[in-house]
Amino acid sequence: MTDNLITLLVELKEQDCLRVTGERLEAGEDPHKIVEDAREAMKIVGQRFADNVYFIPDLVYSGKILEQISDIVKPELSQKSQTKRLGKFVIGSVAGDLHDIGKNLVSFMLDVSGFEVFDLGVDVPAQAFVDKIKEVEAEVLGLSGFLTSVYQAMKDTVEAVKTAGLRDQVKIMIGGGVMDDEVKKFSGADAYRPDAMAAVTLAKEWIGGA
């Protein structure tokens, strides 16, 4: 078995990843190098997902492994890893919607793909999205929803962004179980995307220079 952390993480070898991380730290290696490797591995995981080689459970499991690697490495980091971020992305489940599985996955993939993600959680009032966009000068807004009940909340949120005079500054994408292009049209958003990697790809097209 290889001791290459990138390969191990890509192949989802949980125990080996943790072992190798520990060994490298013990050997006195710069922890930033370990973070870089993990990030590199996640890029490959994301690519495999986009290529239909990996599926959601692989993303979820890789996330769990990554979390543990980060927990081991974090205390050793002298400063926060300075990675150039592709752009600022505000995301949340719209007002009244408590679902978060899909939204969390999108957040996670955006994060490991290099975006600076501001995840406002679930049941987010339109005004909270507006405030956050202003505060961080976000370039993309992602709205998640899982219920036919929240079609209107999607539209209300887009309207609130418009009323606040921010519509030209921010691109808006929607996603979630019952969303589609019809809801995109109804809500006034710019795009609908069906899964996490499609959201990442679109965000890169919009602001990441892909």
Next chain:
Amino acid sequence: MADKTRENLERWCSGEGIDFINGEAEAAYKRRARRIADVIQLKIPDRVPIVPSFGMFPYLDNGLTCEEAVFDYEKAHQAAMKTLEEFEPDMFLGSGYAFPAPLFEALGYKQLRWPGQEIPAHYVYQFVEDEYVKAEEFYDHYLGDPSDFMLRVYLPRVCSQLTPLERIRPFAESFGYYLTMCGSYAYFGIPEVQEALKALMKAGEESLKWVSILGKQAEEIVSRGFPLFEGGESAAPYDLVGDWFRGTAGVMTDMYRCPDKLLAVVEKLVPISIKMGLDLAKDTGHPIIGFMLHKGADGFMSPEQFNTFYWPPLKKVMMGLIEEGFVPLLLCEGEYTSRLETIADIPKGKCIYWFEKVDWARAKEILGETVCIRGGVPASILFSGTIQQMKDCLKEVIDVVGKGGGLIVDCGLWFDEAKHENVKTMVEFTKEYGVYR
């Protein structure tokens, strides 16, 4: 060999034991039930059946909030009956989608938020997923004694009022007076445990109230000539693990961390799921048993994982029901195109597959000779589409999927918010355009 499905459907179509309000209602019932029985068995019916899966629509459409519907069973009943009268579908659920909120309140139930409680009054209730039980607390205990796990771990975890039940002793040890009863039943004397039992009694009263209204309502629906929506509910074993105990992320990681235990539990759940479906359906005498599939959609697992953890145990449950003459109705939530070949492996003319998102032409091509397909209208079009969009969409699905039978028109999910005229169009247009000549 006798075809049990056919026998069961024939008995259902005959309307035996139903006290119809008049001859017209009796004839209408038989016509509607026959239409459904034909379409299930892949015989061409007189026309495409239309069975809108009304979620909270009847209440919102009749001026109630969802909150009113889940707290006032009588109001929910009245609204549902108005919807029945106006739309005259080929099968009807009644007000069973408006779950009794007072029951959940009595239990302090955490897995659901209902309208008026943390979510707006006009919203449908929402399931709140979490890893309620850790892997190490779940697998061995469940495999050893599922009832004990449910009583002393699961229910205390998800119902705040039942938390004290963690303290009682396993009933597997209730061997009588000199071994355990004298001492271990002391737990039932503890005030907190007694409060929990009172909460159960209160929940029981609410449940009884609710099912009594639904029972009376069911009689009224069929007596007016409308077959009921389904006879019982079952589930895919993998979903049972993920939905109720381990959460989506939890069960997904279990596929890597403890695959053998997960496989053992889904296998254990097969007879439980069969019995769950049959118990209710045998009571109601209705041949259709519903499944809401949550975690097997495209992308939610690899084809290999689907063929290992999801489909084999689900198929065993379906086969258990089919062997008893019942018809599994699978609501396939999410996109299902990549699963079509796998789920086509089921006996012919015994099931209904209800899709939310699928390549309809491909579904017809792969499943057309095997199962009846249901769905075709996206919830978003019902909500904001024009009448013309509705007609275009219906025409396409009837032309493509309804060719030669095998289609029930419906929305792809239980719909709540929808334009009245769009629902009307879904029903009327199908009745008119869907006639087989």
